[in-house]
Amino acid sequence: MSRLGRRFCARPSLEVAPALLGHVLARRLPAGPTLRARIVETEAYEPEDPASHAFGGPTSRNAVMFGPSGRLYVYFIYGMHFCMNVVTGADGHGSAVLLRAAEPLEGIEAMTRLRGGAGLRDLCRGPARWAQAFGVDRALDGADLLGGEEIWLERCRAVALDEIERTPRVGIRKAAELPWRFVQRDSPWASRGGRTPTGRPTRSRATSPR
DNA sequence: TCCCCGATTAACT
């Protein structure tokens, strides 16, 4: 199983975000099983983007975003949640891709425990849910996805371009109009965020996983 | 020091 490498990550976030769809995030729990989930939803963040944590330059909080690509940027939000990003672009650039939702593949039992007994469909559907299912918090901020053994990206089958839907990003107020969210079309594993321009839900409620 | 608000979620009506 080969990993996604430096070359993959060292591109602009707007290229990496759609390219990540279909590949797999793997997580080795401390003295525990390995978890795997297939990425179905991402968002791009660039430093010139007012919605990005990198807007305004480096601080202690966002320092990892300004380091080399291929590392994990973890942030704490709303007083209770953690979210995961892949740092992208050239060293020092300050861009990243938010990992928003995934299809659980392996380690379902451990993920369910970490999520407090949530159902399969809700294990990784949303950025904070996914981080919780993977046992990821502050301690993994800056983790090396390229060569580390705690968390990494595995090359799998990329989602075809014509299966990728572009929408505005979820939950932001600044730069809310930019279509920088990428989601596998009709995936039941994608988060509820985002609506079509007509206001219809992005995803059919009738669709059930598997 | 004070204050506002956020790349969210779960539990409501």
Place this chain on the structure above:
DNA sequence: GTTAATCGGGGAG
């Protein structure tokens, strides 16, 4: 559909 939970970053005073 709405809202409470809960805390830290960062700008204003």
